[in-house]
Amino acid sequence: MNFIRSSPRWRADPALRAVTATGLMTVGVIHALEIQGPLSGAAWLTIGFALLAGVAPLAGIWLLIQPSAASWTLAGLVSLSAALGYVLTRAIAVPGDLGDRGNWLEPLGLAALIIEWIVVILTSLALSRPQASAERVPASIGAENQETSA
Numbered sequence: 001m002n003f004i005r006s007s008p009r010w011r012a013d014p015a016l017r018a019v020t021a022t023g024l025m026t027v028g029v030i031h032a033l034e035i036q037g038p039l040s041g042a043a044w045l046t047i048g049f050a051l052l053a054g055v056a057p058l059a060g061i062w063l064l065i066q067p068s069a070a071s072w073t074l075a076g077l078v079s080l081s082a083a084l085g086y087v088l089t090r091a092i093a094v095p096g097d098l099g100d101r102g103n104w105l106e107p108l109g110l111a112a113l114i115i116e117w118i119v120v121i122l123t124s125l126a127l128s129r130p131q132a133s134a135e136r137v138p139a140s141i142g143a144e145n146q147e148t149s150a
Contacts, residue, residue, distance in 0.1 A: 011126045012067045020075055020126075023119040024060030027082060028053050030112040042096020052082050069127060076123030083116040 032053035035046065059078050063071045086109055088094065093101040104110070 011069065011072060013126075016122060016126060017063055017067050020119055020122045021060035021064045023115045023122075024063070024075055024078065025057045026115050027079065027112055027119070028056035028060075030108050030115075031056070031082070034108055042094075045094075045096050048085065052078070056082070072123050072126045076120055076127070079116040079119035079123070083113055083120065086113050086116075 031049045035049045035053060056078050059071070059074045063075050089097050089100045090102065090104050100106070
């Protein structure tokens, strides 16, 4: 039976990890720059911005150091939670942030949202990429190789 498995080689791909880590660090910087806005609002929003400003870059560094399923999962969850928070605060008026309802085109917020979805997509690819079946060689090819090497 041929089962689709996540490829450790794909998860460890340096370019994919670098782009994802850069995205996470950028999300952290954007939230650090935007933290002044929530300081005047609800404490929960300020805490959320501060957590994203700290956790997103740390998740990116962890991904660069240890490209495991756990580090990829953290990268995806951090970005997904930030993106969902943006959508939530724009879709409905939340306590402490009434002014952002309907403000979909705020420049830094929109930039962060785009980067967050890119990270979510890259994480999904890294965690669900099928493994290449290089190990499977048809019996006839294997028999030919044995005959020519003899």
